[in-house]
Amino acid sequence: MQSSLFSPAFAVWNQRQVLQQKRDRLQALFHAVNDPDSLTLSQWVHLYAAVLEFKPDLVLELGRNVGNSTCAFTEAANQIGECRVVSLCRSTNWQESTQARVSQIVPAEWFQPLDARVADILQVEAKALLGNSQRVLVLWDAHGFDVAEYMLGSLMPLLKDRQHIVLVHDITDLRYHAGQESYGDKPLWRAGNDDVYSDHTVRVVLGHLSSAVEQAIALVDFTSRNHLPLHSADESFYSELSQEQNNVLRDLLGDELFSRNAHWFWFSLNETNESALIHFPKFTSPELDRHLNKPASSSHLNTDQLNAEVALLKSTIAGMESSKFWKIRLLWLKLKKLLGIHQT
Numbered sequence: 065m066q067s068s069l070f071s072p073a074f075a076v077w078n079q080r081q082v083l084q085q086k087r088d089r090l091q092a093l094f095h096a097v098n099d100p101d102s103l104t105l106s107q108w109v110h111l112y113a114a115v116l117e118f119k120p121d122l123v124l125e126l127g128r129n130v131g132n133s134t135c136a137f138t139e140a141a142n143q144i145g146e147c148r149v150v151s152l153c154r155s156t157n158w159q160e161s162t163q164a165r166v167s168q169i170v171p172a173e174w175f176q177p178l179d180a181r182v183a184d185i186l187q188v189e190a191k192a193l194l195g196n197s198q199r200v201l202v203l204w205d206a207h208g209f210d211v212a213e214y215m216l217g218s219l220m221p222l223l224k225d226r227q228h229i230v231l232v233h234d235i236t237d238l239r240y241h242a243g244q245e246s247y248g249d250k251p252l253w254r255a256g257n258d259d260v261y262s263d264h265t266v267r268v269v270l271g272h273l274s275s276a277v278e279q280a281i282a283l284v285d286f287t288s289r290n291h292l293p294l295h296s297a298d299e300s301f302y303s304e305l306s307q308e309q310n311n312v313l314r315d316l317l318g319d320e321l322f323s324r325n326a327h328w329f330w331f332s333l334n335e336t337n338e339s340a341l342i343h344f345p346k347f348t349s350p351e352l353d354r355h356l357n358k359p360a361s362s363s364h365l366n367t368d369q370l371n372a373e374v375a376l377l378k379s380t381i382a383g384m385e386s387s388k389f390w391k392i393r394l395l396w397l398k399l400k401k402l403l404g405i406h407q408t
């Protein structure tokens with residue numbers, strides 16, 4: 065279903081002249097990043113065109129890794145001006161290697177719109193992150209239920225009153241990519257983020273969506289509860305452009321830069337009535353969890369953080385065991401045993 069808010073296919077179509085002029089530059093940046101398994105060059109073009117077309121004042125990138133989307137977004141932000149790119153990731157690949165390779169192609173000022181932070185997304189306060197931006201394009205490309213809870217429970221309520229679109233990577237539209245229906249000889253997908261089968265062959269199929277990452281479930285859940293359209297970029301490319309338009313794009317850009325295969329979806333709360341009641345999941349930051357003296361969910365903690373957590377719990381237990389209450393309780397249990405009392 066075509067949206068009046070945004071169309072992935074028309075973004076590329078409308079920006080085709082710029083894309084043609086930028087062909088060599090995009091190719092050079094793509095090779096400098098050198099991580100084609102995470103994002104193809106044609107997907108770079110989708111993201112780049114999306115920014116040129118939507119003209120956000122803030123691009124928020126959740127999940128950078130080596131930095132394909134980071135680079136495509138920063139190139140676009142330089143092009144449109146008045147646009148910041150805030151990129152959150154726990155990976156240091158960008159700082160340690162990609163940035164140096166990209167620097168050989170671009171001038172130093174190119175990096176100005178980019179704020180590439182090494183951080184745990186769950187620890188970043190959403191309000192401060194959005195600042196006073198009015199028009200936001202989010203790329204949701206960090207996997208897992210924890211980030212999904214942050215995205216849907218912490219960011220979405222704040223995006224509701226701003227113009228925004230959220231692009232979600234790593235979800236395929238089976239209506240245009242048949243062949244993923246078979247289980248093959250693989251077991252059921254049981255949550256996880258394609259880390260067990262790195263060839264992405266263990267997938268969950270939900271209606272026409274196929275994915276190997278947890279956020280697909282959270283996304284379908286959220287958009288279903290809120291009766292929100294969940295748009296398929298594959299559908300946009302395969303159904304909104306005429307054959308003639310497709311041929312023009314292929315002639316202008318070539319097969320490497322133009323492909324209809326997107327493997328991403330998008331949605332926006334701007335497509336609901338302003339007065340509509342939106343249901344958001346509860347998100348509690350691990351920081352707040354700690355303040356409330358509850359052990360934080362361990363799935364996003366690294367080894368150092370886990371060790372610190374274990375040490376804290378051990379000292380709490382030792383403190384409890386040395387307390388008067390604990391000693392009296394142990395005496396009471398001994399006495400009960402001696403007297404043969406069995407109820408606690």
Ligand SMILES: C[S@@+](CC[C@H](N)C(=O)[O-])C[C@H]1O[C@@H](n2cnc3c(N)ncnc32)[C@H](O)[C@@H]1O
Nearest residue numbers: 102127128129132133153154155184185205206
């Ligand atoms: C699929 S990669 C991003 C790919 C990138 N967008 C691109 O275009 O190449 C996802 C990244 O998100 C990071 N990530 C996952 N959970 C995170 C979290 N809670 N905080 C920060 N980064 C996280 C992972 O470490 C990984 O580097």
